[in-house]
Amino acid sequence: MFRSLLSSIKQKYTRRGVVLMYHRIATPLSDPWELSVSPEHFEEHLKVLKAYHVISIKELADILGNKRRMATNTAIITFDDGYRDNYLAGKPLLEKYNLPATFFIPTNSIGEQQEFWWDALERICLQSPNLPDKLILEQPDNISWDIGNSGNMVSPADLYLNLCVILRKMPATQQQTFIKTLETWANNTNNRPEYFTMDKKELLDLQSGKLFTIGAHTMTHPFLPDFPYNYQKSEIQGGITHLEELTGNPIKYLAYPHGGRDQNTLDILAESGVGLAFTTDPQHFKADTDKLTIPRFQVGNWDGKTFEFHLNNWMRNNTLA
Ligand SMILES: [Zn+2]
Known part of the structure; x- marks a missing residue:
């Protein structure tokens, strides 16, 4: 026992x-x-x-x-x-x-019929054929990045991580608007089924x-x-x-x-x-x-x-x- x-x-x-x-x-x-x-x-x-x-x-x-x-x-x-x-x-x-x-x-x-924000962001930052070389954000904070792989530039992978931090803090409606802005900026709007x-x-x-x-x-x-x-x-x-x-x-x-x-x-x-x-x-x-x-x-x-x-x-x- x-x-x-x-x-x-x-x-x-x-x-x-x-x-x-x-x-x-x-x-x-x-x-x-x-x-x-x-x-x-x-x-x-x-x-x-x-x-x-x-x-x-x-x-x-x-x-x-x-x-x-x-x-x-x-x-x-x-x-x-x-x-x-x-x-x-x-x-x-x-x-x-x-x-x-x-x-x-x-x-x-x-x-x-829409990607989650983290997947859409991955598509925009890491899969865009022609990512512009500058991103200027007025909202939520006034920030700008020079995008590239040399000197003081921010690599697409680092841009992705920076934007993840910003997006994670937003309510969902704001996330969607933000992703749409980035899609237009990168000319990459096609969600992947x-x-x-x-x-x-x-x-x-x-x-x-x-x-x-x-x-x-x-x-x-x-x-x-x-x-x-x-x-x-x-x-x-x-x-x-x-x-x-x-x-x-x-x-x-x-x-x-x-x-x-x-x-x-x-x-x-x-x-x-x-x-x-x-x-x-x-x-x-x-x-x-x-x-x-x-x-x-x-x-x-x-x-x-x-x-x-x-x-x-x-x-x-x-x-x-
Ligand atoms: Zn989850």
């Missing part, structure tokens, strides 16, 4: 699991945030994962709620942002290997399969700590309500856009019906991990062997390896 209690306590505090975070299953021309995994590599990851204990998000909720014991080598698969390639390339492979996954969906982009998101029909088809769960990711994907309480609340609650109306199911799980949250965010979630919320902090979890700040590891475009190396490091140590 005493020994089994001791071993159960030991397991609770020593067994570790990892939550994996994917974004796109695709092979883009450039990928500044390393968000894409090729379909070939994704399949290699799933082959590796078959030897691990991959559980659904519901089972994770049971572990963190002390209703179920955690097995060794536990892993959870998640996807952020609802890209259509998740449906076209990810879903068939997950079904082939019978592995569960959760998809966190920002609701304002469902079925939109391979960067679009799943539509309603695809989301409903996704959730009709037993393996898949849909979770919230706000409405417009803001970096929540940059915004006041009421703005955060309408973004979080609006995203949940939209998905509940769409799917007919309660939405119990959420991922913070860009991993960002502050005390206001945590207070809002504590009052909502959300049971588990996920960050982008690269750490493993244990059975006593806080349910509203569950860490996740971003998976790179690695072959199976490299993926397994990282997975084992993540399981064993609390390192960034």
